[in-house]
Amino acid sequence: MIEARRLTKRFRQAVKEPGLAGTLKHLARPRYREQVAVDAIDLTIEAGEAVAYVGPNGAGKSTTIKMLTGILVPTEGHLTVNGLVPHENRIENGRRIGVVFGQRTQLWWDIALVESFALLRDIYEVPARRYAENMASFSELLGIDEFLDQPVRSLSLGQRMRAELAAALLHDPAIVYLDEPTIGLDIDARDRIRGFVRDLNAQRGTTVMLTSHDLGDIEGICQRIVVIDHGRVVYDGALTALKDTHARERIIHFQLREPVTDMEELRRSIAPATLDEAASDLHLSARFNRFELRGGEVVARVMRQCEVVDFHIEEPSIEQVIRRVYARKLTLEPGAGTLQGA
């Protein structure tokens, strides 16, 4: 579906010294600095996959998406999507893809939403029956029928994002790019959008490429994760493999009725789990590898020694894993994905 080979994008940035003098100097003798946004990326995505494309701000995520969608022209490398070179076949490529940019609208701001949809129907030449089916389905799943008669400018952010999603899928694209689709949304709206995209991928087989800083989005929608940093792919593999390999550590937080009497004894008994520095006498945090110990075991051992009022388990967050991937503090095992450029 997507084939990228050594895909590269460099931007030329004007180097200007501050002040009027700097501006004049630049006018007389412009100097530029090359900035590599995407650096020789190899990426293959098969039809029907749901791939999370993550990385810190400025890592090159959006630049990659903009090349894949045909907005930006690659500086170097080969790229085909659906067998087409996107920027050379913008119109044909446009027919087959759906795009949601969380930070900007693709709808017409001043006219009723239903008119935006009717316009998209004409632009994408969606057959009348298919249009009716899709509108019925989006109304049911995304609830867009509640605000179809309102202009987009008067919609709430949650409503607007639901509308954007429906708009991007009206023409049954084979692939949909979602760039931060849940940014700024409340939990309810996020859940709705995640569930919808998951079903779209599972039932219609639509290929999904998602960028998000929201790990719930990633875990809720994608099976595969590609981590990019400084324009290079640093991890490409299954999400579960990444978690199993790099998110083995769990933490259980306990709230106690009384302070621990014998700290040394407690430490000994819960090994190989370790205790963190506690915030107060009545708090304990035990850290352990979930492949060495089970959570229940840790809880049981602590409860043998102290009276526990309450406890909760901190799930390993992908965020921490990803942070460690960025920091290149990882040793990857075979089958867990490929670490490139480390």
Place this chain on the structure above:
Amino acid sequence: MRKYMALARVARRTMLAYRGGFIVHVLGATLALVALFYLWRAIFAASTALEGYTWEQMKAYLLVAFLSSMLVAWFGEWRVAEKIMDGEVAGDLVKPLDFQRARLAEVVGAVAIELVVSAVAVAVILVAFGSMVMPGGLHAALFAVSFVAGLMLKFTVVYAVALVCFWTTGYLGVVWARTAITNLLSGALIPLAFFPGWLRGLAQALPFQGIVATPAAIYLEQVDARTAVRLIAVQAAWIVALWWVGRFMFSRGVRQVTIHGG
């Protein structure tokens, strides 16, 4: 084709959504026109004809100039420039639409509304200032063709100039410069006949005169039918040339676009 017609329809709706602002804009322009009428009437009070224009002809000239400045204005370069400056062009690039044709479709959709409102303004002026000369049948037909060609020419100029925003970081200066040059060299402010020889020569060598001076000259029957057809051919040649300049600029501009945000 259908998709572009749909775009034109939506542009018309959008215009209606902003009708308040648009009507205020037309009122302002109408007042400016009234001021121009008084100015020229005062000038013609001293003489019956200036550079071959009588007061009656001048009235007609001003109205033709007014109409062509009112049309292809609202959805013009501001919209194209803003699309480029704020990155909205990204959304256009992922749709199966030709950017230039889509913008033309929007302009065409908006012209219908612009025409209706401007015609009302013209009617009011006519009532206030009395009659206006009318061209004969053949010239009226040639004028209609030339006027439409003038609008199309205006679109190709405006579109190409707005694309300069791919290479600049602001569009105010670009748009103002374009407006000033067009107003002067199209004959919208003063008929070209009033220019000194060298400036008239320059105006004639450039496309802008096709926007106002050409249709106005045909309307006033200052040229015979044969010359009118030749002038329309010149307009058409400019339209084709600038259309392709616009296409070329877009394909170049979009290659080096950096869309910020996200």
